[in-house]
Every structure is written in C-alpha cells, then in structure tokens.
Amino acid sequence: ADPIAALKTTGRSAARRATPVRLPLERTLPGPITDWVLMEVDGRGHKEYYLRYTKLSAGGCRYAQRRGRASNGLKPMWVLANERTGNGLALMLAYMGNWTFEVQPQGKGIVVKLATSPADLAPFKEINGMPVPGALVSEFTGHWDYGTQPMVRFTREKLLRDPGPTWPPVQYNTWYDLYDKLTEQRLVEAARVARDVGCELFTIDAGWFGQGLDAQWSLSLGDWEVNRDRLPNGMAPIAAAVHALGMKFGLWFEIECAAPSSKVAEAHPDWFLTDTKGSRLSKRSMLDFGNPQVLEHAKKVLDDAIKNYSLDYVKMDFNTDPAIENEHLSAARDPLYRHYRGMAELWSYLRTEHPKLIVEDCSSGARRHELTSAALTDTHWISDTVANQPNLLIMFGATFFFPASTCSHWTTKPDQQEQ
Numbered sequence: 001a002d003p004i005a006a007l008k009t010t011g012r013s014a015a016r017r018a019t020p021v022r023l024p025l026e027r028t029l030p031g032p033i034t035d036w037v038l039m040e041v042d043g044r045g046h047k048e049y050y051l052r053y054t055k056l057s058a059g060g061c062r063y064a065q066r067r068g069r070a071s072n073g074l075k076p077m078w079v080l081a082n083e084r085t086g087n088g089l090a091l092m093l094a095y096m097g098n099w100t101f102e103v104q105p106q107g108k109g110i111v112v113k114l115a116t117s118p119a120d121l122a123p124f125k126e127i128n129g130m131p132v133p134g135a136l137v138s139e140f141t142g143h144w145d146y147g148t149q150p151m152v153r154f155t156r157e158k159l160l161r162d163p164g165p166t167w168p169p170v171q172y173n174t175w176y177d178l179y180d181k182l183t184e185q186r187l188v189e190a191a192r193v194a195r196d197v198g199c200e201l202f203t204i205d206a207g208w209f210g211q212g213l214d215a216q217w218s219l220s221l222g223d224w225e226v227n228r229d230r231l232p233n234g235m236a237p238i239a240a241a242v243h244a245l246g247m248k249f250g251l252w253f254e255i256e257c258a259a260p261s262s263k264v265a266e267a268h269p270d271w272f273l274t275d276t277k278g279s280r281l282s283k284r285s286m287l288d289f290g291n292p293q294v295l296e297h298a299k300k301v302l303d304d305a306i307k308n309y310s311l312d313y314v315k316m317d318f319n320t321d322p323a324i325e326n327e328h329l330s331a332a333r334d335p336l337y338r339h340y341r342g343m344a345e346l347w348s349y350l351r352t353e354h355p356k357l358i359v360e361d362c363s364s365g366a367r368r369h370e371l372t373s374a375a376l377t378d379t380h381w382i383s384d385t386v387a388n389q390p391n392l393l394i395m396f397g398a399t400f401f402f403p404a405s406t407c408s409h410w411t412t413k414p415d416q417q418e419q
Helices: 145-159 184-196 236-244 263-267 292-308 335-353 371-376 388-401
Strands: 019-021 025-030 036-043 051-055 061-065 077-082 087-094 099-106 109-116 125-127 130-132 134-141 171-173 201-204 248-253 313-316 358-361 379-381
Touching: 019 130, 025 087, 025 134, 036 388, 051 388, 077 145, 087 109, 087 130, 087 145, 087 371, 125 335, 125 371, 130 134, 130 145, 130 371, 134 145, 134 371, 145 371, 145 388, 171 184, 184 201, 184 236, 201 313, 236 248, 248 292, 248 358, 292 313, 292 335, 335 371, 358 371
Parallel strands: 171 201, 201 248, 248 313, 313 358, 358 379
Antiparallel strands: 019 134, 025 109, 036 051, 036 077, 061 099, 077 087, 087 134, 099 109, 125 130
C-alpha cells in the first residue's frame, strides 16, 4: 500500500523537465528521517517495475548493486516524499553497470547519496546535456507523479529520437509460440496470420542460429550463422516473405556473449571479459566490448545481418550477470566500465550507420534498462512475464518512469495468473 496516499493529489514539479547531473550526487533534505517515505522499483524477474513503498527507519537504508546489470534486483530509480511537508526528490541513474544508493539521517534532516560503483567513473558520453554516467534529478511537492513526470518529459524530449507518426509498430515475436524450435514453413504461416490480425513487424527470436535440430539457443551463441538443419534455405526467403506481406522484419541477438564452443571463442580466447584476476566475469562467456577488436567484430556481425536479411529491427538481448564487487577498483581497472562504454558506442554506431533500424533493448526482461539504454535504443522489453494480471502492475510501473511508447510488452497467456 502507498503510505502517502492520503496526501493531496495536487502538487507541482519544481521544473517541467528533470535536471541532468554528474555523479557522485549528494543532496541534503530537511525533516527527520522517520518522516520520509521511499518509493523503490522492483527489478526481480517477473516482478519488474512493481512499486514498493518503505517508511524509512532511524537507521536509513543503503543498497549496493553488484550484479553488473543496473536494473537487476532493484532498479536505479527512486522517489522520496516527506509525509508531513509533501516535499520530495526523484532520482534516476544513467549508467548500465553497478551503483550505490543510500539515505541516512544527518542532523535534523537526511542526506541522499547516489554514485556509480566505482564512484570515480568519469562521463564517457553526453546526450543532450545528460552525462553518462550521470543521473536525472527532480524536486517536487505533492503526489509522486510530480516527481516522475519531469523524468518522462526529459526522456521524451531530450533523449528519444523522433520515430515518426507510425510509431510504435504492432509486433509479433515468435518466442512464446515456437520458442527455439523453428521451421521455415511454420514461420511463414505465422507471418501470414500476424499480418492478417494487424501486425506490422515480425521478429524471429532465439533459435535461428547454431547447428542441429536439437541446438539449444543459449549454448549456440557467438557465430550467428543460420541453423541450416532447421532452416535449410537460410534466412533470406523468410525475410522476403515477411516483407512481401508488408511487414518489417526483425531478428534476435545476444551479441555480447559467445558460447565457449563457438568458432569466435576458439579463435579468440582473449576476447572475453575477465575480472582483475583474469577469470571470466560471466558463466555465459561475455565478450569484452572494451577491446576495440571485439567491438569491431560485433559491428561487422550486425552490419552483415542487416544487409543480408534487410533487417528493419534488432532485438538485442543480454541474459547474464557479470557480477563483480568493484566498489574499490579504479575506473581504469573496472571491466564493466570499459564494456558499457563500448556498448554505448555500438548503439551509437547503429544509429549512425543504419538510421532506419529499430533497436530493442532487452535483458532477461528489463534488467539493464536505465537512461543510457533509453537514449540509445528505441524501445525496451519490460518483462518476460506475459500473464495478464502481472502485466497491469508491470506496465503501470514502467510508464511511471518512462514514456509509454518505449515500453514493449504483450499478453500471450491471458488465463495464466502469475502472482
């Protein structure tokens, strides 16, 4: 339940748009800590964007993200409101990696701190005044809405590109129908049905690559060659069929990972992200986008696929936690910092070289969605939960902080009531 629901629903934002700031951030707010309520945003699987409300105790709170994905477990966006005065502060992170957040008592007030982890990470990019790493800040009075609306306005007006009057397209994705067991006949049939019910975009999810009819998508990452056992004629005739039906065509990638048995892994064992001791940072063998050779390889893979299959859409997934306790590392030694700097470069490259391409940000749902990914991609997949009841809560929370036009989701199992 919302502890400040009794507050008047009227109020105001201190500014129409949130203010971009550099990190680390520290703000002092008046009033004893027990007068303050904290809105947190859930980042756990199947509960993404559930809003949680906590009346702060005398001890305050602290959270350290160490999983390597900014929005996993707890999303890096918060709203604080004072029950007595109605004054509030909203914060939102612009960085895909680790961070720390805390609220502690200080004299007759509280101190709010937000920092990257490590805390000395310098901005490697600026997007219309917003530094990355950085944050957005919004001061307000009254209802929570007056804290989050300036965030949404900044994102819509300063970070998003103009997608045109037909945005967003109605999308069909193969996953919840076919999973990774694909055939050309089934795909073409599904495309016809999707067109007939009004879909404008047809996306083939995981399973189009690898070798053998029994290939497992998660063990086949890296080489991005069409599975000719499942699709003997390749991808081109399917793409042509989709385009002939008047729809856009998309493919799924997890471009940041490569299976240990893949050709790229065998040829380049030094291309993987490692911790400070030289051990691979992820069990799923995550490539190091801080390595210029690796980044050029990823660009070429995507360039070739976009050209060969006339891709209109790329679903860019990321399903691993590069967990590391890096609070005490320097920026120069932090492997996540260099990787996410490379990831931002890849997205910027796609914008420049393929300006009509639509890029979806996905990470086991939305476990790496924050302001950087919001700025450099066009939409994001908000949860792998597709049941009807949780969808309502998830979509409400997602659109509380982000423009609705960037929140991609659907219901495929309306009778399934996940709790």
